[in-house]
Amino acid sequence: MRPICAVLLVVAACGDDGGAVTPDAALDAPAAPGDTLPSGCDYVEARDATNDNVAPATGTAELTGLGLGGGRTVICGAFEHTHFDGDITVDIDAYRVTFDGDVLVRIAGAGAEAIELVGVDIYGGAAFDQRLGAVTFYGGHGVTALRVPAGTYELLPFALASQALAATVPYRLSVERATPCAELTTGGYAEANDGAASTGNDVVAFPSGAPTALTTSPADLPEATALTILPTVSTRITGSAADVAAADRYEDKDTFAFSTGSATNELAVRVGWSGPANLDFYLFEEGSAEPVVRALGTDAGVEAATFSVKPGTGYWLLIGAKAGGTGLPAAYSATLCPTAFAP
Numbered sequence: 136m137r138p139i140c141a142v143l144l145v146v147a148a149c150g151d152d153g154g155a156v157t158p159d160a161a162l163d164a165p166a167a168p169g170d171t172l173p174s175g176c177d178y179v180e181a182r183d184a185t186n187d188n189v190a191p192a193t194g195t196a197e198l199t200g201l202g203l204g205g206g207r208t209v210i211c212g213a214f215e216h217t218h219f220d221g222d223i224t225v226d227i228d229a230y231r232v233t234f235d236g237d238v239l240v241r242i243a244g245a246g247a248e249a250i251e252l253v254g255v256d257i258y259g260g261a262a263f264d265q266r267l268g269a270v271t272f273y274g275g276h277g278v279t280a281l282r283v284p285a286g287t288y289e290l291l292p293f294a295l296a297s298q299a300l301a302a303t304v305p306y307r308l309s310v311e312r313a314t315p316c317a318e319l320t321t322g323g324y325a326e327a328n329d330g331a332a333s334t335g336n337d338v339v340a341f342p343s344g345a346p347t348a349l350t351t352s353p354a355d356l357p358e359a360t361a362l363t364i365l366p367t368v369s370t371r372i373t374g375s376a377a378d379v380a381a382a383d384r385y386e387d388k389d390t391f392a393f394s395t396g397s398a399t400n401e402l403a404v405r406v407g408w409s410g411p412a413n414l415d416f417y418l419f420e421e422g423s424a425e426p427v428v429r430a431l432g433t434d435a436g437v438e439a440a441t442f443s444v445k446p447g448t449g450y451w452l453l454i455g456a457k458a459g460g461t462g463l464p465a466a467y468s469a470t471l472c473p474t475a476f477a478p
């Protein structure tokens with residue numbers, strides 16, 4: 136995805152200083168005595184015109200020199216409205232930040248919600264070409280959780296749209312230490328309405344080669360958990376992914392309806408199970424078959440994601456067993472950890 140960047144960085148990493156790109160050069164905006172930064176900013180975007188390193192652009196990441204010594208660090212930048220490429224790219228910026236362990240990466244900025252697609256891609260590896268995570272702006276901001284070894288990583292905030300923005304949109308990109316939510320092992324809402332055919336709570340179909348769609352069955356309904364999730368109050372949902380002959384990309388699909396409280400704008404979901412089954416989960420706004428979150432990892436036994444949600448909104452959590460695998464039926468346990476973030 137980033138061939139030009141990768142090539143340039145490999146050259147630099149080999150010690151060849153012959154080119155114009157010198158990622159090991161001095162910091163882009165070094166802190167100096169007397170420097171004043173805007174309130175709440177640890178670094179301010181310094182060279183917008185040359186910090187896009189996604190091919191075919193040939194920029195380089197800004198070397199912020201930031202770490203997580205204070206537990207949280209904030210980059211203040213902007214999606215510029217002046218250099219839309221005529222296709223889909225409004226602005227891409229890249230920054231290097233050093234961190235480790237469990238962190239949350241967030242992006243927030245008033246006005247960003249009106250841009251067609253805003254997010255942050257997170258890269259690591261010697262050539263910064265391994266995509267380790269991604270933030271999607273949804274609701275009032277965007278967030279994702281990462282667990283990484285100590286190192287320097289590249290954060291790429293991007294704004295994509297079919298036309299230029301009318302005005303520049305400032306954003307704040309932050310990295311902060313976080314404690315992953317603890318898995319609950321007892322209690323919670325238990326799947327109750329799947330029926331003998333395990334189709335009573337399917338709700339969404341995943342046809343091969345076609346978009347997700349509401350099922351045509353009038354008989355299936357989301358499980359009415361009656362849960363309204365509130366910040367810092369974890370909840371649990373359990374069920375069984377049955378071994379059924381699937382007509383689409385998933386065998387058993389179980390959908391659970393819940394709502395966010397008026398202050399809840401982030402949610403971490405961890406789905407755990409035993410055995411070799413491959414479970415995934417999706418989040419939909421209530422009544423919609425278009426996912427707002429897809430958790431499709433292949434790690435055996437656990438699927439987890441942290442993302443932003445809209446306060447006071449009805450959602451469906453769908454847990455599905457990938458078709459064609461083994462290990463079904465599989466009992467699963469989902470822990471939902473809601474939080475409130477003030478952008």
Ligand SMILES: [Ca+2]
Pocket residue numbers: 182183184185186187226227228229
């Ligand atoms: Ca830029």
Ligand SMILES: [Ca+2]
Pocket residue numbers: 180183212213214215226227228
């Ligand atoms: Ca920018």
Ligand SMILES: [Ca+2]
Pocket residue numbers: 326329333374375376377387388389
């Ligand atoms: Ca089930």
Ligand SMILES: [Ca+2]
Pocket residue numbers: 329333334335336337387388389390
């Ligand atoms: Ca089901």
